[in-house]
Every structure is written in structure tokens, then in C-alpha cells.
Amino acid sequence: MLPELRDRVSHICAQCKFYIIIDGKTESKTGCAAFIPQYASLARRAPEKLEVTDVLRAVGREGLAMVLAGPGNHSQACGQFHPKRKNNKKSN
Numbered sequence: 001m002l003p004e005l006r007d008r009v010s011h012i013c014a015q016c017k018f019y020i021i022i023d024g025k026t027e028s029k030t031g032c033a034a035f036i037p038q039y040a041s042l043a044r045r046a047p048e049k050l051e052v053t054d055v056l057r058a059v060g061r062e063g064l065a066m067v068l069a070g071p072g073n074h075s076q077a078c079g080q081f082h083p084k085r086k087n088n089k090k091s092n
């Protein structure tokens with residue numbers, strides 16, 4: 001099996017570094033930062049959370065719909081899967 005195909009079938013979106021939380025006024029949803037150019041290009045690391053207004057500013061309403069439609073908690077990873085870094089050290 002090809003390595004990239006193995007990654008895809010053995011991982012879920014929640015294990016991907018593009019998997020983010022989108023905070024809205026009244027609720028939070030999961031989203032895929034791979035649809036946001038500045039993060040898709042790996043120029044900037046996708047944060048764990050983004051405000052919905054920041055996503056709207058970056059990609060507009062149609063882009064927001066794509067970001068929100070991307071992942072699900074148990075979705076099989078797509079071809080853009082990149083593993084999340086495991087050590088989330090907190091500095092004080």
C-alpha cells in the first residue's frame with residue numbers, strides 16, 4: 001500500500017493539523033484549515049481555534065461553507081492529511 005494512501009485510511013480528520021475549531025457567536029463547529037490559503041500553503045501553522053469573523057475575512061461566505069463542510073469527527077482523512085504535532089507544551 002502506498003504510504004500516502006495508508007495515512008489516509010488509517011487516520012481521521014481530528015488527527016490532522018488542519019482540523020480546527022471555528023468559534024461563532026453562539027456555537028463552535030469543526031473546520032478544515034486546508035481551505036484557507038494562508039494555512040493550506042503551510043506558510044503559517046493552522047491554529048487550534050479561529051473566530052468565524054477571521055475565516056470570513058480570509059475566504060468569504062462560500063469559503064466558510066467549504067471550511068465547515070471539510071472535516072467531521074470520524075471522517076476518514078483526505079489526501080491533504082498532515083499529522084498534528086503530538087507535544088503541545090505549554091509555556092508559562
Ligand code: SF4
Nearest residue numbers: 013016032034077078
Ligand atoms: S479534510 Fe483533510 S485536510 Fe481537512 S482536516 Fe480532514 S484530513 Fe485534514
